[in-house]
Amino acid sequence: xxxxxxxxxxxxxxxxxxxxxxxxxxxxxxxxxxxxxxxxxxxxxxxxxxxxxxxxxxxxxxxxxxxxxxxxxxxxxxxxxxxxxxxxxxxxxxxxxxxxxxxxxxxxxxxxxxxxxxxxxxxxxxxxxxxxxxxxxxxxxxxxxxxxxxxxxxxxxxxxxxxxxxxxxxxxxxxxxxxxxxxxxxxxxxxxxxxxxxxxxxxxxxxxxxxxxxxxxxxxxxxxxxxxxxxxxxxxxxxxxxxxxxxxxxxxxxxxxxxxxxxxxxxxxxxxxxxxxxxxxxxxxxxxxxxxxxxxxxxxxxxxxxxxxxxxxxxxxxxxxxxxxxxxxxxxxxxxxxx
Amino acid sequence: xxxxxxxxxxxxxxxxxxxxxxxxxxxxxxxxxxxxxxxxxxxxxxxxxxxxxxxxxxxxxxxxxxxxxxxxxxxxxxxxxxxxxxxxxxxxxxxxxxxxxxxxxxxxxxxxxxxxxxxxxxxxxxxxxxxxxxxxxxxxxxxxxxxxxxxxxxxxxxxxxxxxxxxxxxxxxxxxxxxxxxxxxxxxxxxxxxxxxxxxxxxxxxxxxxxxxxxxxxxxxxxxxxxxxxxxxxxxxxxxxxxxxxxxxxxxxxxxxxxxxxxxxxxxxxxxxxxxxxxxxxxxxxxxxxxxxxxxxxxxxxxxxxxxxxxxxxxxxxxxxxxxxxxxxxxxxxxxxxxxxxxxxxxxxxx
Numbered sequence: 001x002x003x004x005x006x007x008x009x010x011x012x013x014x015x016x017x018x019x020x021x022x023x024x025x026x027x028x029x030x031x032x033x034x035x036x037x038x039x040x041x042x043x044x045x046x047x048x049x050x051x052x053x054x055x056x057x058x059x060x061x062x063x064x065x066x067x068x069x070x071x072x073x074x075x076x077x078x079x080x081x082x083x084x085x086x087x088x089x090x091x092x093x094x095x096x097x098x099x100x101x102x103x104x105x106x107x108x109x110x111x112x113x114x115x116x117x118x119x120x121x122x123x124x125x126x127x128x129x130x131x132x133x134x135x136x137x138x139x140x141x142x143x144x145x146x147x148x149x150x151x152x153x154x155x156x157x158x159x160x161x162x163x164x165x166x167x168x169x170x171x172x173x174x175x176x177x178x179x180x181x182x183x184x185x186x187x188x189x190x191x192x193x194x195x196x197x198x199x200x201x202x203x204x205x206x207x208x209x210x211x212x213x214x215x216x217x218x219x220x221x222x223x224x225x226x227x228x229x230x231x232x233x234x235x236x237x238x239x240x241x242x243x244x245x246x247x248x249x250x251x252x253x254x255x256x257x258x259x260x261x262x263x264x265x266x267x268x269x270x271x272x273x274x275x276x277x278x279x280x281x282x283x284x285x286x287x288x289x290x291x292x293x294x295x296x297x298x299x300x301x302x303x304x305x306x307x308x309x310x311x312x313x314x315x316x317x318x319x320x321x322x323x324x325x326x327x328x329x330x331x332x333x334x335x336x337x338x339x
Numbered sequence: 340x341x342x343x344x345x346x347x348x349x350x351x352x353x354x355x356x357x358x359x360x361x362x363x364x365x366x367x368x369x370x371x372x373x374x375x376x377x378x379x380x381x382x383x384x385x386x387x388x389x390x391x392x393x394x395x396x397x398x399x400x401x402x403x404x405x406x407x408x409x410x411x412x413x414x415x416x417x418x419x420x421x422x423x424x425x426x427x428x429x430x431x432x433x434x435x436x437x438x439x440x441x442x443x444x445x446x447x448x449x450x451x452x453x454x455x456x457x458x459x460x461x462x463x464x465x466x467x468x469x470x471x472x473x474x475x476x477x478x479x480x481x482x483x484x485x486x487x488x489x490x491x492x493x494x495x496x497x498x499x500x501x502x503x504x505x506x507x508x509x510x511x512x513x514x515x516x517x518x519x520x521x522x523x524x525x526x527x528x529x530x531x532x533x534x535x536x537x538x539x540x541x542x543x544x545x546x547x548x549x550x551x552x553x554x555x556x557x558x559x560x561x562x563x564x565x566x567x568x569x570x571x572x573x574x575x576x577x578x579x580x581x582x583x584x585x586x587x588x589x590x591x592x593x594x595x596x597x598x599x600x601x602x603x604x605x606x607x608x609x610x611x612x613x614x615x616x617x618x619x620x621x622x623x624x625x626x627x628x629x630x631x632x633x634x635x636x637x638x639x640x641x642x643x644x645x646x647x648x649x650x651x652x653x654x655x656x657x658x659x660x661x662x663x664x665x666x667x668x669x670x671x672x673x674x675x676x677x678x679x680x681x682x683x684x685x686x687x688x689x690x
Contacts, residue, residue, distance in 0.1 A: 035584050035586075037584050037586045037587065038584050038585050038586045040586070041585075041586035041589070041590075042499075042503055042586070044495055045495040045496065045498045045499035045502070045503060046499050046503065046508070047495075048491075048492040048493075048495040048496045048499065049495075049496045049499045049500065049504070049508065049509070049512040050508070050512075051492060051496075052492070052496055052512060052515060052516060052519065052556060052557075052560070053511060053512060053515055055519075055553060055556075056515050056518070056519060058530070059522075059526070059527075059530045059553075062530055062533040062534060062537075063526075063529060063530060063533060065533070066533040066536065115427070116427045116430055116431060119423060119424045119426075119427030119428070120424075120427050120428050120431055122424055123424045123425070123427065123428045127421060127424045127425070128428075136428065139431075139432065139435060140431070141677070142435065142674070142677075143431070143434075143435050145610060145611075145673050145674065145677050146438065146614075146670060146673070147613070147614020147615070147616070147642055147669055147670070147673060148614065148615075148616065149614060149616040149642040149645050149646055149666075149669075150438070150442065150614070150645070150666045150669065150670060151438070152646070152649075153645060153649055153662055153663070153666055154434075154437070154438045154441060154442070156649065157441075157649075157659065158437060158438075158441050165388065199434045202431060206431075230413055230414060230416070230417035231417055231420070231421070232416055232417040232419075232420035232421070233413065233417070235420070253521065256521040256523075257521070259523070260521075260522075260523020260524070260525065260526065261523070262523070262524065262525045262616070262617040263616045263617060263642075263646060266646075266650075267646070267649060267650070288523060288525045288617065291525055291529070291617075291621075292525065292617060292620055295620065295621055300536060303532065303536060304536070306529070307529050307532065307533055310525065310526050310529040313523060313525075313526060314522070314523070314526045317521055317522065317523055317526070318518060318521075318522075320521070321517070321518050321520070321521030322514075322518055324521075325514065325517040325518065
């Protein structure tokens with residue numbers, strides 16, 4: 001083995017390249033491997049990297065193609081129609097209700113989850129007694145590990161029956177706004193979905209925020225403490241400004257999760273194809289939930305229509321996640337210059 | 340008593356001004372709970388949640404009032420922030436405890452050896468009896484195949500990014516791996532579905548594996564990348580200096596050094612895809628009978644079984660009990676995998 005490698009080594013390096021010094025490990029990697037084993041291995045690993053890119057491209061291409069098949073036969077406006085009748089002749093379907101429901105449920109989830117998640121991240125990094133912060137992180141990881149279908153089952157069979165009290169209270173005091181009016185129906189509504197989604201995205205936001213808060217330069221905090229700041233003032237003046245972009249991108253990762261969540265919404269929501277002003281009355285729908293609920297009775301054309309709605313979801317989550325990643329990447333440079 | 344300790348606290352730190360004793364928050368919490376109970380009984384409020392809310396409001400107001408009086412408003416704000424952070428933490432624990440408690444309490448009712456070793460073949464969804472053997476079998480096969488496809492591609496991609504990756508291709512791969520992490524599972528399912536529609540195929544287990552592999556790859560890439568970056572450069576240089584080719588250096592030095600972390604990452608990825616329902620719903624379809632062949636015919640799967648027991652049983656208690664028992668099995672599987680992965684990570688951590 002040793003001899004053969006030495007031989008190939010001398011064979012390859014001595015004749016063709018006059019200038020490069022032997023230290024050129026990096027250059028060799030850059031201009032490609034020279035030995036057969038190296039070439040095969042580089043090919044394999046680069047190939048799988050390219051394969052990932054191909055998959056992403058294929059997802060976009062195939063979804064777009066099937067979506068085109070469906071949308072080109074759609075007699076209603078795909079973006080604004082309030083119905084989903086793919087078995088009619090001619091078929092009529094549109095995503096307005098789904099887009100509205102997806103955005104509303106995700107916003108509710110964000111409004112609830114982001115402050116709590118940031119607080120928990122602060123709790124872990126700055127407030128919890130040292131012995132507690134490890135177990136607390138673990139509890140949060142457990143929340144993240146629970147499969148979404150179990151959340152869905154819990155939401156439908158435990159959370160929904162417990163929402164009556166809250167809904168009654170909201171209806172009594174805020175019902176006049178219209179947003180919180182309630183007709184005493186089963187609370188399988190957007191607000192319940194939003195609360196359940198909040199529980200599910202909480203660990204995502206907490207984990208990323210926690211990492212960001214851990215990276216706050218010790219100097220910043222100590223400087224604030226030395227000036228006599230209380231713990232809250234340290235957090236407000238040094239931790240939060242440093243972590244702001246990290247928290248924003250963490251929230252967007254959570255948002256991406258909430259937008260695409262399927263089973264938890266499908267089990268909890270009782271859907272219809274209309275936009276309701278009230279968050280408490282059942283109805284509405286989301287992209288993912290609609291796909292899961294309508295899939296079984298869909299014809300091949302119906303499936304294409306569902307794929308078309310899935311394409312919209314794909315594009316939305318792509319934009320949200322891409323934006324989140326860009327913010328994170330920018331922050332890395334910033335903190336590197338700062339550390 | 341309060342007077343004595345306030346004095347004791349005061350004397351050594353004249354610089355910092357007055358401060359409340361350490362037991363103050365606990366005493367105030369107990370006091371506001373008691374007061375809330377009195378108000379609840381007197382006002383005839385029977386919901387314990389309302390008692391808790393009143394106690395919470397009393398506690399926050401009391402903290403602010405007393406602390407502002409004794410320590411000044413800055414300290415009072417600090418105390419408010421502290422209590423809000425604690426409240427947020429407790430709020431997050433409530434759903435977790437409730438979820439685990441319900442799953443265990445309702446799951447153990449029907450979870451026994453019979454349940455684990457029988458299928459739903461002759462049992463109607465609304466009747467008691469039956470089991471999840473077919474679902475466990477389907478899940479294991481689908482997740483296993485997904486791992487066989489997803490893990491090597493993920494690990495190789497991570498090796499490319501860490502050991503070879505420079506230039507635009509590596510940047511593009513890094514970015515799209517990040518973006519891929521956020522693909523909703525149902526979209527991955529729809530992608531495979533569109534392929535199946537074009538090839539005119541019926542649902543089968545392996546189609547689900549393909550979608551799960553797509554979901555698994557970016558997770559594996561991310562975790563493996565982190566692990567490979569931890570391997571010190573001196574090890575690589577020492578090996579290369581001995582004339583070992585780069586690919587053997589990677590396979591014999593770099594990967595073995597970080598193998599614990601790599602396996603941990605793969606196990607966490609498996610735990611994640613084992614609970615995915617949406618792609619399985621679209622591609623594998625579900626089947627009450629035992630189908631051990633993932634390449635032909637509809638199969639069952641554990642998460643899908645839970646969904647179908649919930650959704651197709653019209654509220655039958657027997658079906659709900661089965662759904663909880665299957666949830667307990669699934670959670671147990673995922674948690675054990677998580678614990679093993681963490682244990683392994685600690686045991687094999689690169690030194």
